Structure formats: C-alpha cells, structure tokens
Amino acid sequence: MRSPITGTAAGVPFTALPPADGGAAPLLVTWHMLDAPRSDAAFAAALPMRDLPAWRVHLGMPMCGARMVDGSTDAIVALFREDPLMAYLHPFVRQATEEFPAALASIRAQLPVDGGPIGVLGGSLGGAVALRVLADTDVPVVAGAVVNAAIRMRSVVDLFPGDYPYDAESEKAVAGLDFLARADALRRAPLLVVSGELDHPGLRADALALAEVPGVELRSIPGLAHPLADEPGIEPAPQLPAAREVDAALTAWFRRHLTGTAG
Template sequence: MYSTSAAGVPHVLTPPSSGRADAPLVIAWHLMDAPRTERAFAAALPLEGLDAWKLYPGLPLSGERFPGEDEFMGAMFAEPVLNGHGAINAGALAELPGLLDEVRAEHGIADGPVAVVGGSAGAGIAGGAVVEKLVDARAAVLISPLVQLRPVVDLLARQFGMDYRWTPESEAVADRMDLVWRAHEFGSTPVRCIVGGDDDLDAFLYPSGRLRDMLREQGSRADLRVVNDMGHALAEEPGVEPAPQTAAAREVDALAVEFLAQCLELA
C-alpha cells in the first residue's frame, strides 16, 4: 500500500495481488463522515479479494487539506452548497485527470478497465466522474450515496437548525450534482447503490431507489442493496485514522467486490 501525493492530491494506492500492470483500476472516494480520509476509507473498504489496482484519493478540504474545524464549519454554515458540497465535488472532479496521469506514469499502470466507488459525498464524485465522462467506467458502486443534493441540504438544515435559502448559483450546483436527473448520462455503466437500513430515507434511500429505477428504465444494469443495522457512516468516529473494519463495512465491502468482480470480469 502506498500513501503519498500526486498532482497535489493525497491518496492511497494498493497494487493488485497478482502484480499485473494491466489489472483493472478502481478509484474510490471517501465520505465526509467517518471514514473521512483516504487512509481511513482504504481500511474500512479494502475491496478484499479484488485483483485490481485500488486508488483512494483524498477529497478537497479533507484529511491533509482540512483547513481546521472552525474555518471549515464557519464556511459550511455561511454557504453549505457553494463553500461545502459543491466546492468539494467540483474540486475532486477537476483534479482527477491530473491525478490519474501521474499515478499511472509513476506506477506503470496500464490504461485498462476502470471502475469507480464512493461513499456519501464520494459517491457523488464517483457518479460525477461517470456522467462527466472523466473515466470510461465499467461499473460504479455508490455507497450511502449523495445522488441528489437538495434533500441532503434539507437534512443538514434540520440537524443544525439552519434556514437555508437557495440562490440561482446554488440551484445550478444542485442541478449539476443531481445524478437522478442526469441518469441518462450514465450510458451503459452498471450501477450498484448500497444504503444502510438506518440511513435517512428522504436524503439517501429514496434517491438511490429513484436512480436505480431511472437507470433500469433506460435499459441499464442497476440495483440497490440495503444493509440492515447500518446508518450513514462506514466507520466509528472520528474516522480520520485507519481503524478495524466494522461488521457493516465488511458487508458493504463484500457487496462492492461481488459487483465489481462481475463487471470487470474478474469473477
């Protein structure tokens, strides 16, 4: 396992067990909840048994790039869409091409099959990488996924006692990040959504079901798996450092590996 930085992006890279340079590459973005760093996410979701390169990028404003609790929360309370979710999503997508170029060159990774994985905000980035055609993904696994921003902002507003007022600028960000509305842009990429049975229905479970239904209507392969007794997070707090894998994360990992192995023809 390599933990380093390329194109200014901290990341963890795990080589395939076979050592094949032409093994598939899986890119996996972490949550803003626990596990909230690339190192913690690699421990929680190691994609055990999948013979692939596994690249875990750190999100902007997270991990080594976290500006500090006071500065981050102040910016989020001031404007959670433009300063928070929108900025993190757009920043991660913008830095992906440079990250891939440097990592492939440094480690001799062949330009082979790619799949994407993400948790919560990271799932929004994984889906965004597909619809923006930044990668030609053979599969996408979206965990506790942020596939529609508006209900997530509504949830955060209730939790923090905020009265969020949408503006034309933030509405444009929500439209760009609405993967249900943009379902047709997934093309033929198979998608598996994995949601905790104890997660918020309006913000995460129902939107995941709508995305699955929209993808199926256009003839794409899509399913939704619900993990009982799991909330939104995949690790115990604080979720910054690698920690023992929880039972729920182990189940999520197995569901992700099953789907990826089939789609990448590694089964």
C-alpha cells in the same frame, strides 16, 4: 497482505492498495465520505476489498486527510456554517472532479495499473464525485458504485438546519448535482447503489429511486446507518461488521464488472 502505498497524484493525496501479486492489474479509484471514514487512509481501511484483483486507489477529498487545514476539520465546519451548498458541498465536488484527470494520469505513471477503462466508487459526498465522473467527463469508466451517496444534492442540503435560501446560482448548482434528474447521463457503465437501510431517509429514498433506472442495481445493507466507521474517522480503524457487508458487495460487483473474475 501487501502494505498500503501512500503518495500524491497531481497534488491529490492517495492511499493505494495493490492486488495480491503487486503487479499490473485494473484500476479502481475511490472518493471517501465527509462523515467517518473521512480520509483516504480511513476509507481504505473501511473498504479494503482485499479479494479484488485490482489496484484500489483511494483519493483524498479537498481539505481532508493530508489536506486538512491545521490538522483539523475546523475549516470545513466553518465553510458549511457559512453556506452548506455554495461554500462546502458544491465546491468540494467540483474540485474533486476537476482535479481527477490529472490525478489519474499521475496514478498511471506511478503504479503498474493497466491502461484500460477504470472503476469508480464514492461514499456519501464522494459518491457525487463518482457520479459526476460518470456523467460529466470523458474518463473511460467500465463500472461504478456508490455507498450511501449524495445522489440528489438537494437531499443533502436538507440535512442542514433551517430552510436553505436558494437563488438562481444555487438552484443551478443543485440541479447539476441531481443524478435522479440526470440519470440518463449515468448509463455508459453499470452502476451499483449500496444503501444502508438506516441511512438518512432522504438519501435512502434517492437510492431506491435511482435503482429503478435500467443498468443500476441496488444492494441494501441491514443495520447500516450513514457512516462506515466510528468517529473520528480520520485514521485507519478496524472494519465494522456493516462495512464488511458493504465491502463484500463491492468486491463481488467489481470482480464481475472490472476484472471479469469469479468471486
């Protein structure tokens, strides 16, 4: 197995896993969770998709991995204590989406990926980034997938203690990240929704609802809660059994829709 390649793409840290021959191949781009695994390197270890004949380039989310402040997650904790939606969830998704086109151009310049449409994958909050790339950008995407994803940001806000004090600005922000209401914008590429049967009930309900949309397929994973790795989830760790099932489902999906190969 070839070693991971690490670097930065237009300032965004990445961990890239090459196809078996290390040569030119289609490109799958991912965004990790803010739960474990909470870095690009850890996400690559949790979902390596080794049997997928494509470059798997795992991008780091803002303030995570190599972009952690003072080497810890304390700065992120301070943001969600200040305002979970407007200081944390919304700006993280916005920044990751806005920095992606330049990062993609840099990836294409650095790695022998083909020039065709790409696949996108996101876990948890990274799932909202993948869905935004599908819904709100002109990046050519041939297939997408999300895992235990933030499909409807209001459901994520509900996970934080207390009643969130919505105002006009935060209502607009949360509406823009409601991909049940905006499901028509996702239809340009087939989408796989992977959902742990033990995920947070609100996120699980959103996954089941999105799976009712034409062009969306659901894969439920028995025994899987929200995280895909053990804490602390920053460094690469051995793949958990439930993550192995997710990995197999994603590999089969992207073999079919991204690389056109049988699994």
